[in-house]
Amino acid sequence: MADPLLTLSGVHTHIGPYHILQGVDLVVPRGGVSVLLGRNGAGKSTTLRTIMGLLKPSRGEIRFDGRLIGGTPTPAISRAGIAYVPENMGVFSDLTVGENMQLAATQGAFDATRLSWIKALFPPIATFWEKPAGTLSGGQKQMLAVARAIIEPRRLILIDEPSKGLAPAIVTAMTRALGELKETDTTILLVEQNFAMASALGDTVSVMDDGRVVHAGDMAELSGDAGMQERLMGLSLEVHQ
Amino acid sequence: MSETAIRPKLVAASAGDRLRKAAPLLLAPVMALAGLIAIADPATWLTLTVAGLAMGLMIFIMASGLTVVFGLMDVINFGHGAFVSVGAFVGFTVLAWLAGWTENPAVIMNLAAVFLAILASMAVTGVLGLAFERVIVAPVYGHHLKQILVTMGGLIVAQQLIHVVWGPDAIHVARPQSLRGSVIVFDAVIEKYRLFAVAIGLVLFLGMRHVLRSTKVGLLVRAGVENGEMVEALGYRIRRLFLVVFMVGSALAGLGGVMWGLYNETITAHMGSDLMVLVFIVVIIGGLGSIEGCFIGALLVGLLSNYMTFLAPKVALVSTIALMVGVLMWRPEGLYPVVKAK
Amino acid sequence: MIDRLLSGDRPNSRPLALVLIVIALALAFAPFLFPGTKSLDTAARICIFIVLVASYDLLLGYTGIVSFAHTMFFGIGAYGVALSLSALGASFTAILVGVLGGTAVAGALALAIGLFSLRVKAIFFAMVTLAVASAFAVLVSQLSTITGGEDGLTYRIPRVLTPAFKLLDMRILDVRIDGRLLAYYLVFVSALVLFLGLLRIVNSPFGRTLKAVRDNAFRAEAIGYRVIWYRTAATVLSACVAALAGALLAIWIRYTGPATTLSMEIMIDILLMVVIGGMGTMYGAMIGATLFILAQTYLQSLMGAAEHATGMLPLIPDLVAPERWLMWLGVLFIVSVYFFPDGVVGRLRSRG
Ligand SMILES: Nc1ncnc2c1ncn2[C@@H]1O[C@H](COP(=O)(O)OP(=O)(O)OP(=O)(O)O)[C@@H](O)[C@H]1O
Ligand SMILES: [Mg+2]
Numbered sequence: 001m002a003d004p005l006l007t008l009s010g011v012h013t014h015i016g017p018y019h020i021l022q023g024v025d026l027v028v029p030r031g032g033v034s035v036l037l038g039r040n041g042a043g044k045s046t047t048l049r050t051i052m053g054l055l056k057p058s059r060g061e062i063r064f065d066g067r068l069i070g071g072t073p074t075p076a077i078s079r080a081g082i083a084y085v086p087e088n089m090g091v092f093s094d095l096t097v098g099e100n101m102q103l104a105a106t107q108g109a110f111d112a113t114r115l116s117w118i119k120a121l122f123p124p125i126a127t128f129w130e131k132p133a134g135t136l137s138g139g140q141k142q143m144l145a146v147a148r149a150i151i152e153p154r155r156l157i158l159i160d161e162p163s164k165g166l167a168p169a170i171v172t173a174m175t176r177a178l179g180e181l182k183e184t185d186t187t188i189l190l191v192e193q194n195f196a197m198a199s200a201l202g203d204t205v206s207v208m209d210d211g212r213v214v215h216a217g218d219m220a221e222l223s224g225d226a227g228m229q230e231r232l233m234g235l236s237l238e239v240h241q
Numbered sequence: 242m243s244e245t246a247i248r249p250k251l252v253a254a255s256a257g258d259r260l261r262k263a264a265p266l267l268l269a270p271v272m273a274l275a276g277l278i279a280i281a282d283p284a285t286w287l288t289l290t291v292a293g294l295a296m297g298l299m300i301f302i303m304a305s306g307l308t309v310v311f312g313l314m315d316v317i318n319f320g321h322g323a324f325v326s327v328g329a330f331v332g333f334t335v336l337a338w339l340a341g342w343t344e345n346p347a348v349i350m351n352l353a354a355v356f357l358a359i360l361a362s363m364a365v366t367g368v369l370g371l372a373f374e375r376v377i378v379a380p381v382y383g384h385h386l387k388q389i390l391v392t393m394g395g396l397i398v399a400q401q402l403i404h405v406v407w408g409p410d411a412i413h414v415a416r417p418q419s420l421r422g423s424v425i426v427f428d429a430v431i432e433k434y435r436l437f438a439v440a441i442g443l444v445l446f447l448g449m450r451h452v453l454r455s456t457k458v459g460l461l462v463r464a465g466v467e468n469g470e471m472v473e474a475l476g477y478r479i480r481r482l483f484l485v486v487f488m489v490g491s492a493l494a495g496l497g498g499v500m501w502g503l504y505n506e507t508i509t510a511h512m513g514s515d516l517m518v519l520v521f522i523v524v525i526i527g528g529l530g531s532i533e534g535c536f537i538g539a540l541l542v543g544l545l546s547n548y549m550t551f552l553a554p555k556v557a558l559v560s561t562i563a564l565m566v567g568v569l570m571w572r573p574e575g576l577y578p579v580v581k582a583k
Numbered sequence: 584m585i586d587r588l589l590s591g592d593r594p595n596s597r598p599l600a601l602v603l604i605v606i607a608l609a610l611a612f613a614p615f616l617f618p619g620t621k622s623l624d625t626a627a628r629i630c631i632f633i634v635l636v637a638s639y640d641l642l643l644g645y646t647g648i649v650s651f652a653h654t655m656f657f658g659i660g661a662y663g664v665a666l667s668l669s670a671l672g673a674s675f676t677a678i679l680v681g682v683l684g685g686t687a688v689a690g691a692l693a694l695a696i697g698l699f700s701l702r703v704k705a706i707f708f709a710m711v712t713l714a715v716a717s718a719f720a721v722l723v724s725q726l727s728t729i730t731g732g733e734d735g736l737t738y739r740i741p742r743v744l745t746p747a748f749k750l751l752d753m754r755i756l757d758v759r760i761d762g763r764l765l766a767y768y769l770v771f772v773s774a775l776v777l778f779l780g781l782l783r784i785v786n787s788p789f790g791r792t793l794k795a796v797r798d799n800a801f802r803a804e805a806i807g808y809r810v811i812w813y814r815t816a817a818t819v820l821s822a823c824v825a826a827l828a829g830a831l832l833a834i835w836i837r838y839t840g841p842a843t844t845l846s847m848e849i850m851i852d853i854l855l856m857v858v859i860g861g862m863g864t865m866y867g868a869m870i871g872a873t874l875f876i877l878a879q880t881y882l883q884s885l886m887g888a889a890e891h892a893t894g895m896l897p898l899i900p901d902l903v904a905p906e907r908w909l910m911w912l913g914v915l916f917i918v919s920v921y922f923f924p925d926g927v928v929g930r931l932r933s934r935g
Contacts, residue, residue, distance in 0.1 A: 054473070
């Protein structure tokens, strides 16, 4: 594999007195979707938050496109080309959908073609453009959160459990939208517990447990090997559906 | 494009939900009406109501910065009153320099003097806010206990510095010619200055609303109040945004100080910390971090104080506390609780 | 034995122990070591403020909440005794009634404020107490028919506690053994008992839970402690002790007014004493109160001298004038919060 887009080596993160990440090694190759699996509390969200600079790693290296970004402030990491869709979606409910999108367009103005592509990908964005984001349904908020992350071209998108709490039909649509996003020149690091979604999108997969990555490999290999799934998914049998 | 299963579905706010949002808006008119019933005499009521609005709007000006600063960075500044006092003293100094303009009967000259005084005090308190944020507040982010203590220390030092510069005594501030005296409206005697204060207060409120609703900085502030992390994750430096808000809030407090000084015609080093009592009540009533709540809370407190000063002067301040207790019983987080992510 | 009295909370540092012993002995023998009305008055105030500051430390240092109503409770205690002595005449019964009444009112009010404002956010508490305490001070000066307004109340105390009463007809170490001396020891012994009582509280399981709540309210709640109850209980306890300190002051100075009990200045003094002495240490209250009151009484004349000495220079005389001492305290206060949050006690402990 040519030099990867993002590497974490031996990353430790503390939250207050708690030692949450205990030496995470993770490689995200350029292009495609890397999936991060693991049971509840394994440290997946903490990993994304550490990459995003929202938590400071206490030890270890985070390298993005060859540059060390561990300990860099969040805005700088964002400007380096990483977008983030948090587990709670992070939409500004007091602002309208349009205003949410406007803040994500850091260049100031929208790229018209990109905006219409996004509106086609997620029709509610267009429909509810003037509505306060707080009045959207859970699925619509999730779409807004993803739309915000891709309104400008980014090198890497971190998405934390986009299927969480969504109806199956919406999950299918979201999977399709992410699949379309994958065709563009964007790398996605996807945290997902829904194995159907994960295996449909993923190219590579890493499995976390207790603050460490315990398995890394190709998604195809994992999808095809029921025994291995059993062994690793035993760790994450929260698999929905 | 793929045909999607995503169908736009309007999630209408329920009627009850809308009422919840609108109910606080009715409070100020209800209070005015209750005042009218209790006072019985319409002329007196009108005088008191204008006085209450003037007072409320001045308090709003002082409180707005404090509440946004809290909303944005979870910083509570107990030294906010220092900016009010400093603003008042700087305004007084400028007005004293411009005595020729203020004693001139021409309205334009008078207003020009007041505006220069306001500008000067906003500039000074804005810069002071910058220093205060950098030196006093910045080292204690995320630590409420220390914030309260340290900003209280800042307040003490600032008040003492006022003593050093302007002396320890209360100073009389003369209103410019054309803002003295009163006009008679519907049999009610209304001080001109109070009308002026209401006008300034309303203009500022509308201006603030415009900035918060229609400018990018305003959007960022509102977004930051709800979820600062996400604002950062979108690439904005919230610390810088906060610094700007802190400076603007300090400058507004300075402006409020000038207005209050002209209103009371007396200024002291501790006027700001005295006013903080009302400011805190207003901020709590409105909901920490909410600018609309702060506005409504300020009007309520202004009206109630003035009605009570007429009806039962001894318990005027206690009545505002009772109002706060009442509001918190109804809504434990204030009229407009700020939705925080997480 | 000493260990028992201190509830096992040793100073744990030789210099600290030494300082504390010096303070305790100096206060215990103050009438004989420092004869003179002013010195005795200073010593009594130090005793009273040690209790007041220690009770505040229970809140600030051990529970991690900031109250601006501590002088209100202090005042309620003082006014309780003052009102009852004025109404019932100079008797110990009147004092007892006043003490019990004042403490009960203070406790009840603290309970109400605590339950009310600690329910939502701890930060509300600081603002709410500030507002309530200011309103209370205004109310007291408005209701002048009862409280004497701004002028306050002057009253007589039992004759046994006045200089006119001679206990022994002789002098010991050239000091008259009179009612004033008795009054001092009444203050001293009460203060000692209250201080040791507070020490006991903070070292009890209750006190340890308070610290757990302070350090991580979320976690404490998660392991099953009702955080609000612990915070409210600390508020009530500290208010009651503050009221008792107020009662002592009322007896000692035979006068109670807004300026000596309710003013914001005193509240700020208390804050300074706790922080400079060392938050969350109890012993910090002893050191903070002693240092502060000595400075307040004697340092200002020193600054007066400095003002004269620098009379030629611009601005400097203004900055070192005795009236400016509060400014330097403010600076000292900020610096200590940043750099020595454990105050003098913390410094001494880290040495020894
Ligand atoms: N603010 C916090 N304080 C203390 N512990 C925390 C905090 N945030 C997370 N943790 C702990 O860190 C561990 C990892 O949490 P994290 O949210 O990263 O897990 P996750 O893999 O994303 O789980 P989930 O699938 O439930 O989202 C958990 O044990 C959690 O309890
Ligand atoms: Mg998670």
